[in-house]
Amino acid sequence: xxxxxxxxxxxxxxxxxxxxxxxxxxxxxxxxxxxxxxxxxxxxxxxxxxxxxxxxxxxxxxxxxxxxxxxxxxxxxxxxxxxxxxxxxxxxxxxxxxxxxxxxxxxxxxxxxxxxxxxxxxxxxxxxxxxxxxxxxxxxxxxxxxxxxxxxxxxxxxxxxxxxxxxxxxxxxxxxxxxxxxxxxxxxxxxxx
Amino acid sequence: xxxxxxxxxxxxxxxxxxxxxxxxxxxxxxxxxxxxxxxxxxxxxxxxxxxxxxxxxxxxxxxxxxxxxxxxxxxxxxxxxxxxxxxxxxxxxxxxxxxxxxxxxxxxxxxxxxxxxxxxxxxxxxxxxxxxxxxxxxxxxxxxxxxxxxxxxxxxxxxxxxxxxxxxxxxxxxxxxxxxxxxxxxxxxxxxxxxxxxxxxxxxxxxxxxxxxxxxxxxxxxxxxxxxxxxxxxxxxxxxxxxxxxxxxxxxxxxxxxxxxxxxxxxxxxxxxxxxxxxxxxxxxxxxxxxxxx
Numbered sequence: 446x447x448x449x450x451x452x453x454x455x456x457x458x459x460x461x462x463x464x465x466x467x468x469x470x471x472x473x474x475x476x477x478x479x480x481x482x483x484x485x486x487x488x489x490x491x492x493x494x495x496x497x498x499x500x501x502x503x504x505x506x507x508x509x510x511x512x513x514x515x516x517x518x519x520x521x522x523x524x525x526x527x528x529x530x531x532x533x534x535x536x537x538x539x540x541x542x543x544x545x546x547x548x549x550x551x552x553x554x555x556x557x558x559x560x561x562x563x564x565x566x567x568x569x570x571x572x573x574x575x576x577x578x579x580x581x582x583x584x585x586x587x588x589x590x591x592x593x594x595x596x597x598x599x600x601x602x603x604x605x606x607x608x609x610x611x612x613x614x615x616x617x618x619x620x621x622x623x624x625x626x627x628x629x630x631x632x633x634x635x636x637x638x
Numbered sequence: 639x640x641x642x643x644x645x646x647x648x649x650x651x652x653x654x655x656x657x658x659x660x661x662x663x664x665x666x667x668x669x670x671x672x673x674x675x676x677x678x679x680x681x682x683x684x685x686x687x688x689x690x691x692x693x694x695x696x697x698x699x700x701x702x703x704x705x706x707x708x709x710x711x712x713x714x715x716x717x718x719x720x721x722x723x724x725x726x727x728x729x730x731x732x733x734x735x736x737x738x739x740x741x742x743x744x745x746x747x748x749x750x751x752x753x754x755x756x757x758x759x760x761x762x763x764x765x766x767x768x769x770x771x772x773x774x775x776x777x778x779x780x781x782x783x784x785x786x787x788x789x790x791x792x793x794x795x796x797x798x799x800x801x802x803x804x805x806x807x808x809x810x811x812x813x814x815x816x817x818x819x820x821x822x823x824x825x826x827x828x829x830x831x832x833x834x835x836x837x838x839x840x841x842x843x844x845x846x847x848x849x850x851x852x853x854x855x856x857x858x859x860x861x862x863x864x865x866x867x868x869x870x871x872x873x874x875x876x877x878x879x880x881x882x883x884x885x886x887x888x889x890x891x892x893x894x895x896x897x898x899x900x901x902x903x904x905x906x907x908x909x910x911x912x913x914x915x916x917x918x919x920x921x922x923x924x925x926x927x928x929x930x931x932x
Binding site: 508509526532539 | 744759761785786903911913919
């Protein structure tokens with residue numbers, strides 16, 4: 446993130462290079478340079494950063510205190526990233542229209558698991574410049590052929606036409622020819638997935 | 639001078655000189671012979687300049703000239719609407735519906751003030767400050783369904799969005815962050831691990847000052863009294879009763895705001911966060927305190 450000159454103390458860091466020129470950083474020294482150490486910085490050029498020696502003549506002039514178990518640590522914790530995706534706490538209503546999976550979904554001989562973001566794994570794949578549209582149901586567990594039959598029947602009933610499907614048993618997905626994403630979502634939610 | 643003296647001299651030179659590396663070595667003098675320009679009847683025929691024409695006479699055409707054709711760089715009309723595009727600030731949008739979805743799925747905690755750091759932390763909103771992204775633009779898609787009481791800080795918001803949030807008893811602030819602060823907000827953990835002191839937040843550029851000092855846009859530099867006036871005005875314009883902030887049980891959370899120089903909630907500029915030992919290094923020196931309070 447930042448090029449920091451190697452020093453012995455945590456507070457005495459010198460930002461050099463591009464980062465040093467950023468207004469925010471240029472004065473964030475935490476330590477003052479003595480004239481001789483400044484000379485040592487400017488006059489010598491080392492072949493690489495790793496081979497340059499430690500800057501030794503920096504005198505730590507700034508006073509600071511180390512606070513252990515500070516009350517502000519709660520604010521730091523808030524900023525740290527999630528270690529896992531947070532669990533969804535059940536609520537009375539979901540204004541966004543998101544529907545939680547139901548218990549009854551486990552009673553079917555097949556199962557559709559939600560994605561990591563708790564969405565239904567139903568997608569639309571558009572190819573050939575929008576000429577071919579394929580709806581894909583992913584993450585199917587259990588009797589995929591039974592699920593295929595039920596989908597076919599549901600789509601035929603709803604759209605009053607035969608809908609071609611393709612089952613990929615190994616990849617556990619079903620492709621249907623045409624854009625039936627909304628119908629399939631409706632069907633999956635009615636089954637409780 | 640004997641050979642021993644030469645050896646000693648070169649050894650002493652080696653001791654005082656910087657270490658020999660690939661970056662500072664060069665060939666021994668005289669080890670490389672450069673090709674000379676030939677002279678004479680056949681040695682100097684064309685000297686690599688070819689036969690006749692501008693190659694030989696070294697009178698090349700000007701750059702882009704196509705010997706009488708309408709040149710390519712003039713054939714296409716000048717498109718002036720791209721002028722200054724490299725300087726314009728971008729605010730990648732996020733809709734109120736998306737925000738509601740994050741809240742429904744517990745990706746953001748509404749019991750705490752929401753800022754750009756918590757939106758990025760949710761994992762479903764990304765920002766690239768190096769691509770001139772200056773923060774989140776909260777848009778009004780899903781303003782009708784929005785039903786959360788939040789204290790949110792965004793970088794850009796329209797009037798409808800402000801109305802949608804304040805209708806539910808929430809608070810919205812628009813605040814400016816410089817790209818360096820946004821880099822830190824995007825991944826605070828990585829910044830803390832570098833062991834640097836938290837910098838100050840910069841003030842907005844001249845063309846953004848008006849937006850961030852205006853009470854109508856809920857700017858973070860606006861007068862709080864004017865903001866409460868504008869809240870009332872907006873509620874009358876959109877026809878809703880403004881919930882009373884003072885009597886709210888979450889009053890402390892809803893009125894929590896950052897200092898214009900602060901990047902994180904609750905953490906002052908100048909502090910060094912030590913994640914390993916879980917301690918905070920706070921400057922006590924007068925000079926530093928003065929610098930970070932400016």
